Amino acid sequence: MEKFIEHTLLKQDATEKELIDLFEDAKKYNFLGVCINPCYVKFAKDYLKDSNVKIVTVIGFPLGANKTDVKVFETEQAILDGADEIDMVINVTWLKDKKYDFIVNEIKKIKEAAKNHNLKVILETDLLTKEEIKKACELCIQGGADFVKTSTGFVKNGVGAKPEDVKLMFDTVSPYGLKVKASGGIRDKETAQKMIDAGAVRLGTSSGVKIING
Helix, strand or coil: CCHHEEEEEEECCHHHHHHHHHHHHHCCCCCCCEEECCCHHHHHHCCCCCCCEEEEEECCCCCCCCCCHHHHHEEEEEEHHHHEEEEEECHHHHCCCHHHHHHHHHHHHHHHHHHEEEEEEEHHHCCHHHHHHHHHHHHHHHHCCCEECCCCCCCCCCCCHHHHHHHHHHHHHHCCCEEEEEECCCCCCHHHHHHHHCCEEEECCCCCHHHHHC
């Protein structure tokens, strides 16, 4: 299961020591990657240079409401700093208002900025109906994303990833070659396995060590 896990630390009061602990855990437990805020990408790149741990960062996080040009700049800078993968937050307002062309255009521009690096689009499923989740997945296909992702984990009173949402996302995108990342509320091995069984090939969690240790 360790190769499903992106060991995550995105809280705004994270200290440098906590980041180093995250990196050391990722190396010790052979996690696939770490997911961190953009200002720490270069620090992570230097610290993890002799490991196989991927560096994942977030764009437009956590609200997704930045202007597209700002998200593109964030992405370009993250790649320059050494990010291996990009997790961008969709503009949920545009989705609710059915501004679908805006969303597809934004995904295309960010994917272009990410170049050959994986682009994951965070849908924020706690805020969406099943129909909106399916539509968002279809827009991600059109935009050329590599993954769809459930959640930021920052929605107040949100559940985060749910197996039924992961299954819906998987069923929608997998015929087109996209993959699913489950994130938010995954704190134990049982929940992690449910997400994998539903179709997720990545798990974003701050509880990676706990999950591996059962």
